[in-house]
Amino acid sequence: MDLRRFPDVEGPGLVAVDAADRLILDEAAAFTDGLTRDDVVVIDDAYGALTLGLLEAVDGDGTIRVHQDLLTGERALAANAERLAITGFSSVPFGPDAVRGARLVVLRLPRSLDRLAEVAQLIAAHAASDVVVVAGGRIKHMTPRMNDMLGQVFERVDVTHARQKSRVLLARGPRSDTARDLLLSQPHAERHDDPNLVIAAHGGVFAGTGIDIGTRLLVEHLGGADGAEVLDLGCGNGTVAAWFARAHPDARVIATDRSAAAVASALATAEANGVEVDVRRSDGAETITGGSLDLVLLNPPFHSDAAVSTGIAEHLFADAARVLRPGGELWCVWNSHLRYRGALERTVGPTRQIARNRKFTVTASTRR
Numbered sequence: 001m002d003l004r005r006f007p008d009v010e011g012p013g014l015v016a017v018d019a020a021d022r023l024i025l026d027e028a029a030a031f032t033d034g035l036t037r038d039d040v041v042v043i044d045d046a047y048g049a050l051t052l053g054l055l056e057a058v059d060g061d062g063t064i065r066v067h068q069d070l071l072t073g074e075r076a077l078a079a080n081a082e083r084l085a086i087t088g089f090s091s092v093p094f095g096p097d098a099v100r101g102a103r104l105v106v107l108r109l110p111r112s113l114d115r116l117a118e119v120a121q122l123i124a125a126h127a128a129s130d131v132v133v134v135a136g137g138r139i140k141h142m143t144p145r146m147n148d149m150l151g152q153v154f155e156r157v158d159v160t161h162a163r164q165k166s167r168v169l170l171a172r173g174p175r176s177d178t179a180r181d182l183l184l185s186q187p188h189a190e191r192h193d194d195p196n197l198v199i200a201a202h203g204g205v206f207a208g209t210g211i212d213i214g215t216r217l218l219v220e221h222l223g224g225a226d227g228a229e230v231l232d233l234g235c236g237n238g239t240v241a242a243w244f245a246r247a248h249p250d251a252r253v254i255a256t257d258r259s260a261a262a263v264a265s266a267l268a269t270a271e272a273n274g275v276e277v278d279v280r281r282s283d284g285a286e287t288i289t290g291g292s293l294d295l296v297l298l299n300p301p302f303h304s305d306a307a308v309s310t311g312i313a314e315h316l317f318a319d320a321a322r323v324l325r326p327g328g329e330l331w332c333v334w335n336s337h338l339r340y341r342g343a344l345e346r347t348v349g350p351t352r353q354i355a356r357n358r359k360f361t362v363t364a365s366t367r368r
Contacts, residue, residue: 003080005047007283008072009311016076019164020108021049024136027160027168028106029057031132037062037088039103041127043119044069048077050106055088064089067098069115069204071258071283094122094260102127109137109146109169115204115261117149118186120171124153124179136160136168153179187268195219197246200268201237202261206301211239214299214360218333219243221355221362225331227251227294231323233285233316234258238266238277240297245275256282285319296320298332313340317347324348324367336361 003016032040037058042051044067051066058064066089068074074091081087092098099105105123110116116135123133133154139162147169150157155173189200190209195216201209211219219240228251232241235255245253255266255277263281270277280287285296298320300313313334320330330348334340336359344351348365355362 001049001052003047003049003052003076004083005076006079007075008047008070009315011311016047016080017049018138018166020137020166021046021053023160023163023166023168024050024106024108024134025053025057027136027170028054028104028134031104031134032058035103036060037064039101039128040064041099041102041105042066042089042107043098043105044073044108044110045077045106046073046108048073048080050108051077051089052081052084052086054106055086062088065092065098065102066090067092067094069094069260071260071281075283096122096126099123099127103131105131105133107133107135109135109142110204111141112204112208113143113145113149114188114208115202116146117152117182118203120150120153121179121182121186124174125176125183127174129174129176131172131174133171134168135171136166139165139167142167153182187265189268189272195243197239197242198269198272199237199239200272201265202268205259205262205265206236207239209237212299214333214335215239217355217357217360218297218299218331218362222247222297222331224354225295225297225329225364227328229293230254230295230297231256231285231288231293231320232266232277233296233298233320234300235266235279236262236299238262238269238279240299241266241277241279242269242273242275244297245270245277246273249275252278254278254280254288256280256285256287258283284316285323288323290322291325293323294325294328296324296328296330298330300332300334313338314343314347317343321348321367326367328367330365330367331362332365333360333362335359
């Protein structure tokens, strides 16, 4: 299947379909007899390989429900389906209706055990009693704890033979009452005395309920940043947005992330700290009017899937430059070995170092 990652970052080593996708589809084929598309759910399909493959395998009318955490993945699926003239699926938000009554759930295993737990609990609580979960991934990202976690909410968990460094887990017999009880604890929350914040997070969000060391360094030095219109770009669990909103109660703080789980987490973090933040699911700053902001705060990722890639950071730098007013500032924390200063100078404007430790650098770039 000839698929693209667009609008996600594309480049060498970044693929839209891999061996795990193909193995998942082959294993799922054993459970499609007698099903309609309404019986089938796909969760966290990367770029559409699972959804489009199942549409070919499942006969009959109806619509396959698809939830993808990343907005870019959702858009890539739509773009690939349009290019290949394939219909018969619907993108849905994460929640009980996404899996209600499902008899086959096909899942790309997340790397986060917390994300797998939240997804598995949702399926076990709300799918059909005869549901089969076909969950696969690359072996290097799988651990025995995934089997153990699935075993908490399903009666039976089987492991398939490996193929091309990929493997599939099969889960059956949902323990629905146990799953509902576990779901009540979502999202998790943790209080941090320094910087005196409660951080809430759903499964799979970067740093979870913690504060990663890069974000902590940025927050420690944000006393020199100011603005009435502020954006936390790629907000994750909402640490930076909540801190700034509390420190500057008169500021309008917006937070964006392409992850639905991150958006839900940032909203929960803002609520837990009694501050108002306008949180949006967005690919970068696409929902922000150009030249409208005084300040952008950013801790950019440097991985796309398993590959190290500066493409996402460069995309976010360009977004920051577009939405900042002349004289506005981008405050950014980044892994020092990536040497982003040149890119920041070219894309945004004059850049000065605010802080640096053994691993991270904080800079402020002024929009030309």
